[in-house]
Amino acid sequence: FQIQRLKDKLGTRKLPTAELLLRGVPALPVAGLEHGVRAIAPMLNVTRTWNAVSAVSLMRRGLALAGDYAARRHAFGARLAEKPLHRDTLAGLQAEQEGAFHLTFRVVELLGLEEVGEASEDELALLRLLTPVAKLTTGRQAVTVASEVLEAFGGAGYVEDTGLPVLLRDSQVLPIWEGTTNVLSLDLLRALGETGGPAPLARELERCLVDPGPGLVEPAAAARRSFDGALAWLAATADDRAALEAGARRFALALGRSLELALVVRHAAWAARHGDPAPAAAARRLAARLPASLDVFDPTDADLLLGG
Numbered sequence: 157f158q159i160q161r162l163k164d165k166l167g168t169r170k171l172p173t174a175e176l177l178l179r180g181v182p183a184l185p186v187a188g189l190e191h192g193v194r195a196i197a198p199m200l201n202v203t204r205t206w207n208a209v210s211a212v213s214l215m216r217r218g219l220a221l222a223g224d225y226a227a228r229r230h231a232f233g234a235r236l237a238e239k240p241l242h243r244d245t246l247a248g249l250q251a252e253q254e255g256a257f258h259l260t261f262r263v264v265e266l267l268g269l270e271e272v273g274e275a276s277e278d279e280l281a282l283l284r285l286l287t288p289v290a291k292l293t294t295g296r297q298a299v300t301v302a303s304e305v306l307e308a309f310g311g312a313g314y315v316e317d318t319g320l321p322v323l324l325r326d327s328q329v330l331p332i333w334e335g336t337t338n339v340l341s342l343d344l345l346r347a348l349g350e351t352g353g354p355a356p357l358a359r360e361l362e363r364c365l366v367d368p369g370p371g372l373v374e375p376a377a378a379a380r381r382s383f384d385g386a387l388a389w390l391a392a393t394a395d396d397r398a399a400l401e402a403g404a405r406r407f408a409l410a411l412g413r414s415l416e417l418a419l420v421v422r423h424a425a426w427a428a429r430h431g432d433p434a435p436a437a438a439a440r441r442l443a444a445r446l447p448a449s450l451d452v453f454d455p456t457d458a459d460l461l462l463g464g
C-alpha cells in the first residue's frame with residue numbers, strides 16, 4: 157500500500173489522519189460480505205458515545221481553565237471572578253456542560269447494560285435513539301463552549317502559546333466525524349422508524365420528571381413543553397418527507413436539549429435532598445434556553461435565501 161499524504165488538519169493533530177492507497181492488499185472479511193451497515197452499527201454506538209464523552213471532557217477542561225483564570229486575572233479593579241457579568245457568562249457555560257454530562261453518561265449507562273446483556277427491550281430502543289441525539293447535541297455544545305472559553309481569556313485565548321486555541325480547533329471535529337449533525341439528525345428519524353416511534357424517549361422523560369420536588373417544577377415543565385412541542389411537530393410532519401428532513405436537525409436538537417434538562421432535573425432533585433442546591437441552578441439556566449415549540453419555516457424560504 158502507499159501513503160498518499162498526511163492530512164493538514166485544523167485540529168486533532170496528535171492523532172494523524174492519512175490518505176492510504178490500498179491496492180492489491182489482501183483483506184479478510186470480519187463479518188461476512190453482506191449487511192455491512194448492520195455489522196458496523198455496534199461500533200458506531202461505541203464511537204459516537206465516545207465522541208460525546210470527549211465533548212464533555214473538552215468542555216470541562218475549558219471551564220476549569222477559564223475558572224482558574226478568572227480567579228487570578230485582575231481587570232477594571234477586581235478579579236474577573238468577582239465581576240457579575242463574567243460570573244454569569246461562566247455559569248451559563250457550566251450549565252451547558254452539566255446538561256451534556258448527564259445526557260452522555262445516561263447513554264454510557266445504557267451502553268454498559270447492553271454490553272453485559274442486561275438491557276431490557278426498552279433500554280435497547282432508548283440506546284438506539286439516544287446515541288445520535290447525545291452525539292449531535294454535545295458536539296454542537298462543545299464548539300460553542302470552547303469558543304466562549306477562548307473569549308473568557310480575552311486576547312490570551314487567541315494566542316497559540318497559551319495552548320488555548322487547540323481547544324477550539326479540537327472541538328470543531330466533534331460535530332463532524334462519526335457523523336455530522338445533519339447526518340445524525342436523519343439517523344434519528346431512521347431510528348424512530350426502527351424502534352416504532354418515540355415512546356422510549358417519552359418514558360425516559362417521565363422517569364426523570366416524575367418527582368421534581370419544590371424549586372424544580374418550572375424547569376420540569378419547560379422540559380416537558382419543549383419535548384412535547386418537538387413530538388407534535390413530528391406527528392404533524394410525518395407524511396411530508398421533505399419537511400421532515402428540513403426540520404430534522406431542529407427536531408433532534410430540541411429532543412437533545414429537553415432530555416438534557418430532564419436528566420439534570422432528576423439529578424437536581426436528588427442533589428437538593430442531599431443538601432446541594434447547585435444542580436437546580438443548572439436546570440434553571442437550561443430551562444430558560446429551551447424553545448416551547450419547534451421553529452417551522454416555509455420550504456420556499458430556503459430557496460429564497462439560497463437562490464433557487
Ligand SMILES: Cc1cc2nc3c(=O)[nH]c(=O)nc-3n(C[C@H](O)[C@H](O)[C@H](O)COP(=O)(O)OP(=O)(O)OC[C@H]3O[C@@H](n4cnc5c(N)ncnc54)[C@H](O)[C@@H]3O)c2cc1C
Nearest residue numbers: 165167168173329332333334335336337338339340342401
Ligand atoms: C479528522 C478526521 C478523521 C476521520 N477519521 C475517520 C476514520 O478513521 N474512519 C472513517 O471512516 N472516517 C473518518 N473520517 C470521516 C468522517 O467521518 C466524515 O468526514 C464525516 O462523517 C462527514 O462525511 P463527509 O466528509 O463525506 O461529508 P459529506 O457527507 O459530504 O457532508 C458534507 C455536508 O453535507 C451535509 N450532509 C450530508 N448528507 C446530508 C443529507 N443527506 N442531508 C442533509 N445534509 C447532509 C453534512 O452534514 C455536511 O455538513 C474522519 C474525518 C475527519 C475530519
